[in-house]
Amino acid sequence: MFQGWDSFFQITGEVPATLIGLIFVVATLTQGGDRARLLRAVSIYLTPTVLHFSIVLCVSALAVAPRFYPGWRAALFAVAALTGLGNGIWACIGISRRQPGADPPHWSDQWLYGVAPTALYVLLLADTVAVAARTPWAVDVLAVLLLALLLIGVRNAWDLITWMASSRNIAASAAAPALPSGEQEGDGR
Numbered sequence: 001m002f003q004g005w006d007s008f009f010q011i012t013g014e015v016p017a018t019l020i021g022l023i024f025v026v027a028t029l030t031q032g033g034d035r036a037r038l039l040r041a042v043s044i045y046l047t048p049t050v051l052h053f054s055i056v057l058c059v060s061a062l063a064v065a066p067r068f069y070p071g072w073r074a075a076l077f078a079v080a081a082l083t084g085l086g087n088g089i090w091a092c093i094g095i096s097r098r099q100p101g102a103d104p105p106h107w108s109d110q111w112l113y114g115v116a117p118t119a120l121y122v123l124l125l126a127d128t129v130a131v132a133a134r135t136p137w138a139v140d141v142l143a144v145l146l147l148a149l150l151l152i153g154v155r156n157a158w159d160l161i162t163w164m165a166s167s168r169n170i171a172a173s174a175a176a177p178a179l180p181s182g183e184q185e186g187d188g189r
Contacts, residue, residue: 001070001134002063005143012146013060016053019157023050026161044094045113045160048087052117052153055080056146059124063142074132077142081125084149088118113156120148 002009027046059080062073092114095105124145130138 001131002139005139006064008143009060009063012143012150013057013064016056016150016153019154020050020053020057023053023157023161026164044091045109045156048091048113048117049153049156049160051084051087052149052156055084056150056153059142059146063139070134071132074128077128077131078125081121081128084121085118085125088114088121092118108159112152112159116152117149120145120152124149 023046027042059077062068062076065073092110095110095114123141127138127141127145131142
């Protein structure tokens with residue numbers, strides 16, 4: 001069923017593996033920010049983004065695994081889809097719950113961190129039934145769904161990283177000592 005798709009699934013597996021590594025590097029650069037705010041962001045935004053990449057990686061690896069029983073493959077695809085579905089619902093709930101004193105989420109957060117991935121995981125779950133039934137179009141649908149998850153993950157990772165960078169800059173500015181009027185940094189006065 002997956003013959004001829006080896007290169008596609010290899011590429012779609014390598015990309016998220018690389019991006020997961022880059023996200024961990026960037027996440028380490030957020031030291032010094034508001035800890036409570038960053039922990040909430042990790043739970044609601046970072047974890048689902050890393051999970052999308054992990055699911056694309058795992059499904060791609062399972063798709064090209066040689067001599068793998070088709071029923072087990074479909075069952076593992078379903079586990080991945082259910083995991084993503086649960087996490088998508090968790091993200092929707094977390095984004096809609098506004099913390100006292102916190103900035104409101106951007107209007108796109110609910111849609112691109114919660115609703116769209118949740119819908120894709122519902123479709124992936126439905127496609128696992130087609131994979132189990134060995135329907136010829138199931139692999140095509142799987143490829144489109146994995147690409148969509150990958151693109152949403154890339155968009156969300158970029159959004160999250162730019163937010164983390166601005167949060168770090170704000171925290172660094174707040175921690176920096178104020179310079180006397182007329183004195184510039186590096187003046188040596």
